[in-house]
Structures are given as C-alpha cells and as structure tokens.
Amino acid sequence: MSTITPPPPSVIPSVPTASPTNPRAAGASPRPSGIAAAWMLAKREWVRFFRQRNRVTSAVIQPLLFWLLFGTGLQGSFVGAGEQNFIEYFLPGTIALIVLFTAIFATISVIEDRREGFMQAVLVAPVGRWPVLAGKVLGGSAIAWVQAVVFLGLVYVFGAAPFSVSVVGVLVLLAVMAIAMCSLGMIVAWPMDSTQGFHAIMMLGLMPMWLLSGSFFPIPPIGAEAGVGQMILGGIMRANPLTYPMVELRRLLYPTVDFAASGFAPSPLVCWSVALVFMIGTSLLAWYLMRGSRRADLIA
C-alpha cells in the first residue's frame, strides 16, 4: 500500500513561524543531559521487549522447562546439602539462567541496533557514550530482574522454596547479577558485527560460566583427597566470579539449610564483595570498550 502523494505546491513551506519564542531557546539545550538520554534508551529497551512476545516467553519458559525436566529427571540420582533434592538444588541456578538469558537477549540487540541503523543516530548525538551503555544495561537488567522476580513469585506461590525475610536480599542480589550480566553481554556484543558471532561466544563462554558456577552441580572439594579432575574443575569454579553470587543466592533462598557443611561456602561478605566487584568491573570494562572503539561505529 503506497500512501505517498506529492503535496500540492501551495502547502509546502509550512515553516515553523508559529513558534513565537526564539527558535534556539525553544530548541535543544547545547549540552543535553546524559541521564535523560539514558532513561529514554532504557525505556526503549523495555517497550521493545514487550512488543516482541516471543522474547518474553522464551526467556521464562526455557529455564522453566530446564528446571522441571532436569529437576525431575535427576531427582533420584542426587543428594545435596540439607537433604535437598535436585529440583530444590537447581532452583537458584534456574533463576540465574533467567537473568543470564534475558541479559543476553537484551544486549544482543545492540548488534541489531547497529545493523539496522538505529545505533548510528545515537552515536552521533551530542551526549557521548555513557548514556548508550547505561540505557542498554539498565533497561536490559530491569527486564531480566522483573522476569526473575516473576518466576520467583511463582516459586513461592507453589511452595517450591520457603518464603522468608531473606527475599529482600534475593531481590538486591538479582539486581546486581542482572547488571553484571548485561555489562558482560555488552562487552561481548559491542565489538561484534553479527549475531552469529555472539551465539558462538555465548555457547563457548557464557553458558559454561553459568554451568561452572555451582548452579547445575555442586562445587567439588579441592582438598588433599580430591582427584586431579576434581582439583581442576573445583579450581575453575572457585575462580568463576559468578560462583559467589550463586552461593549467596542459594543461601538466601534456603536460609534454613546449612550449606557450610557440604563443601565450598564462602561467607556472605565474600560473596557480596565478589558480586559487587564483578558488576563494577564488567560495567567499567564495557564503558572503556565503548569509549575507545571508533571502528565499531562504522559497521552498518
């Protein structure tokens, strides 16, 4: 359907003479506020997310399926701390997976934004780079956070985990994890010119990071009696920054279970510190990358 018709010449120069004020005073300020720009870009992420319904469903349904299938399937062959069965053990991991998936889908959109041209208009705006990063990360992590919280609500409604005051800590920790994951996603996505490249990194880097964070199986001990394989795996999992917020998330979700008795359980102080340093570190690195690269601007 074509709706274009050339307008009759008599109506063409509808110049804004109606504006009684000085054009410059009514127009843009010379140095626009980065916060307003970041807020608008975050809002845009939000609006886009809810207009793409498949994203809404896939980010919750897939982890939910994982949780139910693995949880039920591996129930008989698993004994965790505090006599937890696998469906209980895997719950924090599922919530982390929701955060991870949503953050990945939110940041992967930076590649589409660039390919579809939206990003070029943003990059030549007089606001610099940080609002672009802040908008993407805050918008994406807000989506991830809300999805995780919705899932968490269902968990409590169905009684899969005991409801307690520690839920406040869970909410804060999920926000920290969401921001860290979105920043990490930006670090990966920013220099890329194709979503295929992102998927490769996701399967090789982000998914193993999740798997090796104690979300899917317990962290093996690395004491004297441990085998070489266990030593290596345990070492990697201890070096994984995601492991620490996962330990804390598990503790907050099941405050009555004593996890210290069953292997690796750093103190809440250590867990929170690592989580915050991880979040700040990834955000700073993403900002550094975005500031520096001019090459990425030109991928059209």
Added chain:
Amino acid sequence: MSHDAVAAVAGQTSTDRPDAGQAIVCQQVHHRYGDHEALRGVDLTINRGEIFALLGPNGSGKTTLFRLLSTLVPVQRGNITVAGLDVAADPLGVRGRIGIVFQSPSLDKKLTVDENIACQGALYGLTGAALQVRRDEVLSQMKLTDRRHDLCETLSGGLKRRVELAKGMLHRPDVMLLDEPSTGLDPAARIDLWHSLRAMTAAGITVVLTTHLLEEADKADHLAIMFQGQIIAEGTPHGLRSEMGDGLLTISAGDVDAVESILRDELHLAPQRVANQIRIRCEGAAALVPRIAERLGDQVQSIAVGRPGLEDVFIEKTGYRFN
C-alpha cells in the same frame, strides 16, 4: 510563507553566529583508510541557507567527507568548521548543531513515529513540554501527524524517510547532513523529499546532501563534483553547465577510431572519445550535423544534438563517464 518571513527567520539564526555567511568550511582535508587515500586535499565552503549537493560516483570520497562532517570519524589532516565550530576541537558542540540523516534508516522499527522522535529528543536534550511542542511542529511540517501512532515498520519507504527528516530537524540544527537521501525512494517520494528540503532551507537550515544521481544534484543551489578524493568542479548547476558552452554533439559509430580521425583531421573539430561514443563541444552544434552526416555517411549510427549537462562537466574534467 512570504519572502520577508523567510528572510526574517534566516536573519534570526544568522545574527547569533560570528561567521554569518558560511555554514561549513573545509580546508585541505585529507583522509586515509589504511593504504587507501579516500580524500586528497578537499577545500570546500558551503553558504548558509542553501541546498548543497556533493555529487560523485561510488568511491569518490563523498561518504568519507560526510562522515567527517557528521563527526562519525575523526579528522586526520586539515580543518573542518561546521556552524562556526571546529569539528576536531569540539565534536559534541558540532553534534548539537547538525542534524543527520543516514543512508541506511536509523529508525527503531518496533517503536511508533512519536516514540522514535521522543528518543531523538532525549538524545538532544529535548524532553517534557518542549519536546511535545516541537514534535507537533516537525510532524506537521513533514505531514506525519496522522501517522504519529503507527509503528515505523508499517510505514512505506517515503514515509520512513520523512520520519528521518523530522528526527534530524527536531533540535533545530543549523546544518542538515543527508547521505544519499533519495536512495530507495520512488519518484513521488523523491519529489516529496525535495519539497521537505526546500521547507528546511526556508526555515534557515543549511542542507548538505551527498548523491550519485546527476538529476538530484541538478536541483541543488550549489554543488561540488567529487572524483578520486578531490573536488573537481564547484558552482551552481546552471553555472557549471554554462561553462561547457551551448552545444554538444554526441556521435555513435561502429568504427569509432576511424570516425574520430576523420572528425579531427579532415573536419578540424575537437572530438572527445568517451567509451564508444564521440562528443564534440561547440557553438551552433546543430549547424554542423549536415556536414558531419554527409562526410561520415554510413559509418555513423546516430548523431545527437543537445545542451551539456552535469555529466558532461564530469566527463570534461575526468575523461570518464559518470557511473
């Protein structure tokens, strides 16, 4: 709008700038991509309130110049001043004073026209009531008011381009930069585009566009022809054509070499060989046709008489056809 009103708007914007007459000044601009030298000493002055076309075939350097003007790539050598500000020294300042329409669309297809413009507003410091007022203004100027709640993915190519223009002029830029603005538009939408561009200049905005279409450049107030990273001709379309004289003969022949030597040696004309055609610039070209036709007889396939166009300017300066 009356002529006086146009002058008043133009006057208003020009009084608060020291260099009232010039919107863009480029001095000895060079640019390299690795080993490839994309710009080789570009000098250019663009006056306020006019439509200026950068005409050139693909690879002539016009997109590189566009990127430099729009602060998308940093200046390597030379000076560029846009709206009175140095591009290298104050890129953010320049960005506040230019509106940019890229060749590839920069709209978010999942957002409505209104939302896209609100996004642009936030990036340029326009929010709240000021945004509402200005958005209504540009939407009515671009005749998009009735489509403002439509998702951009549902708009036609011409309408999308108009939304781009509305976005670009939202913050009242001094200079609008457009990269190949008519690409992908049907003829009706192109006419529409030019109406919009004229409305912008009437509002005191300087419009600079790149194009590889001769007929597009012909509509501009001034144009510069680029070739291999340099500006090879500059002036008004009329002025450039006038430099070429009044008449032009274009001869197509089977044996071009033979025909060329006959024209030069026997008829004492000045033939110029371009691809498989021969062109002769001269006054009173029509009067020559019988003489040439008689002498060449069957050797010639066709003789065409015309006035030189911008392509002839290009051919004259480069020896190549424009494509």
